[in-house]
Amino acid sequence: xxxxxxxxxxxxxxxxxxxxxxxxxxxxxxxxxxxxxxxxxxxxxxxxxxxxxxxxxxxxxxxxxxxxxxxxxxxxxxxxxxxxxxxxxxxxxxxxxxxxxxxxxxxxxxxxxxxxxxxxxxxxxxxxxxxxxxxxxxxxxxxxxxxxxxxxxxxxxxxxxxxxxxxxxxxxxxxxxxxxxxxxxxxxxxxxxxxxxxxxxxxxxxxxxxxxxxxxxxxxxxxxxxxxxxxxxxxxxxxxxxxxxxxxxxxxxxxxxxxxxxxxxxxxxxxxxxxxxxxxxxxxxxxxxxx
Amino acid sequence: xxxxxxxxxxxxxxxxxxxxxxxxxxxxxxxxxxxxxxxxxxxxxxxxxxxxxxxxxxxxxxxxxxxxxxxxxxxxxxxxxxxxxxxxxxxxxxxxxxxxxxxxxxxxxxxxxxxxxxxxxxxxxxxxxxxxxxxxxxxxxxxxxxxxxxxxxxxxxxxxxxxxxxxxxxxxxxxxxxxxxxxxxxxxxxxxxxxxxxxxxxxxxxxxxxxxxxxxxxxxxxxxxxxxxxxxxxxxxxxxxxxxxxxxxxxxxxxxxxxxxxxxxxxxxxxxxxxxxxxxxxxxxxxxxxxxxxxxxxxxxxxx
Numbered sequence: 001x002x003x004x005x006x007x008x009x010x011x012x013x014x015x016x017x018x019x020x021x022x023x024x025x026x027x028x029x030x031x032x033x034x035x036x037x038x039x040x041x042x043x044x045x046x047x048x049x050x051x052x053x054x055x056x057x058x059x060x061x062x063x064x065x066x067x068x069x070x071x072x073x074x075x076x077x078x079x080x081x082x083x084x085x086x087x088x089x090x091x092x093x094x095x096x097x098x099x100x101x102x103x104x105x106x107x108x109x110x111x112x113x114x115x116x117x118x119x120x121x122x123x124x125x126x127x128x129x130x131x132x133x134x135x136x137x138x139x140x141x142x143x144x145x146x147x148x149x150x151x152x153x154x155x156x157x158x159x160x161x162x163x164x165x166x167x168x169x170x171x172x173x174x175x176x177x178x179x180x181x182x183x184x185x186x187x188x189x190x191x192x193x194x195x196x197x198x199x200x201x202x203x204x205x206x207x208x209x210x211x212x213x214x215x216x217x218x219x220x221x222x223x224x225x226x227x228x229x230x231x232x233x234x235x236x237x238x239x240x241x242x243x244x245x246x247x248x249x250x251x252x253x254x255x256x257x258x259x260x261x262x263x264x265x266x267x268x269x270x271x272x273x274x275x276x277x278x279x280x281x282x283x284x285x286x287x288x289x290x291x
Numbered sequence: 292x293x294x295x296x297x298x299x300x301x302x303x304x305x306x307x308x309x310x311x312x313x314x315x316x317x318x319x320x321x322x323x324x325x326x327x328x329x330x331x332x333x334x335x336x337x338x339x340x341x342x343x344x345x346x347x348x349x350x351x352x353x354x355x356x357x358x359x360x361x362x363x364x365x366x367x368x369x370x371x372x373x374x375x376x377x378x379x380x381x382x383x384x385x386x387x388x389x390x391x392x393x394x395x396x397x398x399x400x401x402x403x404x405x406x407x408x409x410x411x412x413x414x415x416x417x418x419x420x421x422x423x424x425x426x427x428x429x430x431x432x433x434x435x436x437x438x439x440x441x442x443x444x445x446x447x448x449x450x451x452x453x454x455x456x457x458x459x460x461x462x463x464x465x466x467x468x469x470x471x472x473x474x475x476x477x478x479x480x481x482x483x484x485x486x487x488x489x490x491x492x493x494x495x496x497x498x499x500x501x502x503x504x505x506x507x508x509x510x511x512x513x514x515x516x517x518x519x520x521x522x523x524x525x526x527x528x529x530x531x532x533x534x535x536x537x538x539x540x541x542x543x544x545x546x547x548x549x550x551x552x553x554x555x556x557x558x559x560x561x562x563x564x565x566x567x568x569x570x571x572x573x574x575x576x577x578x579x580x581x582x583x584x585x586x587x588x589x590x591x592x593x594x595x
Contacts, residue, residue, distance in 0.1 A: 104389060172426035176500070179384060179422075180439035180507060181415035190442070195429060 041262050048260030058226050058242075061251035070261050075229040076143060076236040077265075080222060081212045083147025083232060088154035088211075089204055095155070096162025096200075101188050119156035126152040127217035135221055143229075143236035146222030150211040157210065161203020165196040198283035205276035209269045215240040239265045327558065327572035328357050335360035335511060335541040336381060341395035343376050343385060343566075350376045351566040353395070360510075363533060363542045365552035365574065368562035369589070374545045377562065378513050381543065382418040383411055399511070416443065419509035423516040425496035427488035427503070432480055435488045435499055436467045436506045443507060466506060474502035475532050494525025501532065512536060514544040518551065530555050549590060553578050561586045 005013055056069030095115070099108055130149040135141055169192050177187040193200075223235040224245055230236070239261045246254035246261070336358040343351040351373045358364050366374040376385065383404060385391040397404050404414050427435050440446045446463045467484060471477040476498040480491070488499055497517055504512060514533070518526040533555050536542055546552050552559050553574060560571040563585055570577060570586045581587045 170426070172422060172424055173428060175384065175387070175422060176426045176428065176503075177438070178387060179382065179415055179420035180442075180503065181412045182439055182442045183412055186442050190438070191428060 038266070041259065041266055045259035045261075045263035048256045049263060053257075053260055057228060058237075058246075058254075058257065061249075061253040067246065067251065067253035067257035070237075070239065070242060070257060070264070072225065072228050073237040073239045073242040073261060074264065076222070076225075076238045077212065077240070077268075079143045079229065079232055079236065080146040080150060080218070080238055081208060083144055084150035084154055084211055085208055087148065087151035088158055088207070091151075092155045092158025092207070093162050093200060093204070095159040097166065097188065097193075099159065100163045100166040101184075101192070115156045115159050118152070119160060121153065121156075122216075123153055123214050124216040124220075126150075127220035130217065131220040138233070140233075141221055141223035141235055143222055143232040143234070146218045146236065146238065147232075149217035149221045150214060153214065153217065154207045154211045157207035158204050161207060162196075162200050165199025165203060166192060168199060169195045198280040201283075202276045202280040205272055205279075209272035209276075212272075213240060213265055213269055215244055219244070239268075329359035329558075331357075333359040333361075335400065336543075337396075337398040337401070338377075338381075339396040339398075341377070341380060341393070341397060343373070343380055343394075344392045345388070346390045349566055351380070354568045356560060356568060356571055358541060358543060359558070360541045361537060361539065362557040363537045363544060363555055365556035365559045366543065366545045366562060367547075367549055367552045367559060369564055370547075372562040372564050373566035374560075374562045375515055376566070377568075378420075378515055378543060378545050381511070381513055382415050382420055384420065386411065416507050417509055418511040418513060419504035419507065420513045421497070421500050421504055421515065421517045424520055425493055425500055427491070427496050427499050429487065429489055431485045432471075432488050432491070432499060433463075433467045433484040435503050436470050437463055439503065439507045440466060445507070470502040470506040471499075473505045473536075474498045475528065475535075476502055492525070494521045494528060497521060497525070497529060498532065501529075501536075505536075509540065511541045511543065514542065516545050516547060519547060526551075549578075561589065563589060 053069045054074065055071050057072055058070065059066075059068035061067055095111060099112055099115070102108065103111065126149045130145055130152065131141075134145040134148050138145065173191050173195060174187055177191045178184070182190075218238055218241050222238055222241065224241050225235045225237045243258045243261050243265070246258040249255070334357045338354055338356040338358075341351060341354040342349060354377060366377060368374050376391075379385045380393055381397060381404075385393060393405065399414070399417065403409070428438060430438065437446060441463075446466055447459050468477060468481075471480065476495060479495060480486075480499075488496065491499060497520075501512075501517070517533075518529045521529065530551065533542055533544065537557070544552075544556065556574045558572060559574045559577045561569050561577065561581075563569045570581060570583055572582075577586065578590060581590060
């Protein structure tokens, strides 16, 4: 009997090849926007990058020697993100632990529902809310208020990521620990959390990277400043607001600064993503006994 | 229970002569309508009128059973007959299932384990458990052994202990060695105690789980089909190990495999569909001369 495919089998083979081809086309189409964004930002912005760009303050474009650097915006973004992390990581991780380990009750269901609603919160709303509470109370826009606004966005994402990571820990591991007479709390601390650690870290870093690029909540809460960072309780420059302000300004020199800042911001988010995913991969390999 | 079989069994178990003398003495043993009762002086676990429900479905129906100490008790029966549920009610692992509701009484050395003031942690230290799927922690072999003892404060290995100079590495090493030897695993892993337990074979992982359970020095060891995921060679090692363990511990084992139950157990309980304990008694008697037609049908493969 011949081994070549004939008749119905040949038709099935052709159909399979066509379907694989379609998925490849779809993949390419999905990657085009990503590639286009990265290419445009890199081609326009890389030229602006220099040591001075990172270490000097913005300057007025009238001076005739470019728009200056973005040191204050880099420092400001780091401060805002650190403040946001300080609020959102403990709250989000602990809420995620509660939901997954103790949340099978009415309070848990309420928290879960709230988390789902909040994770779809339009970011401008977070800005308005924090403006009307924190900014009005403090009397000024500050890096602190910006951090609070970003943490409103990050908390539900971190909560969900933590819960998902804990949910992946096999019941068999918990049973093993409980059956050895180890208490529920210790089981969570010493068996469940270490196993889920990689997932929690990755989810947290991705959430933080995501809020680091947010603009809308910061317009209302941190404002902008052309001057050096002045402490977390004063108006502060951030990369995303700087891009927004300078890109909409009429000066070509400031457009250049905005492109350069865009490269920095995308680079920051990219690096965070890669680091987070690498950490997770290493951790998982170690746990599975291949490391 | 016939005299000769009991002696043969004792020989197999390599029990001390005194044990062989007392074991077959049937003066205090009684066979009642409900089932066999061991000598009351030897009862380790006493179950009375135990019923378990999952969301209203009855998984166990009013079980009465006395489990003698330092012996192997096998629980057999078709899938869904409640034998695993029964096993899990002996160390209150059913408490972890929200839908489960337990009625009746289980006593360990005469003390009720379902009383309000019973500390589950303390209970599970005395009643250890080995699961169907080997479930070592994703830690090193040594850390798998030391995990529970260090949480119970039996050994000090943690960072804080080390900083305070309280750590006792020799004691910890000795415990690891003793536990692994008791589980017949020491010779295979003593050169790689710091390697991940996940790299062991399935049979080695299961013996590590047994070693881990022995490390907290329990009195009763519950085993839920410990060999069902293993190949014949690994299974035979586990069976040999169970026979050795029965010299010191009370072993209760759930198995699907009737030949296994016949090979390794001193007494056998047959559960049938619906969560009933249909027959309980000396293993040889159950397999050679079952009292009820249903058990005979099940054992001879006509049903189940």
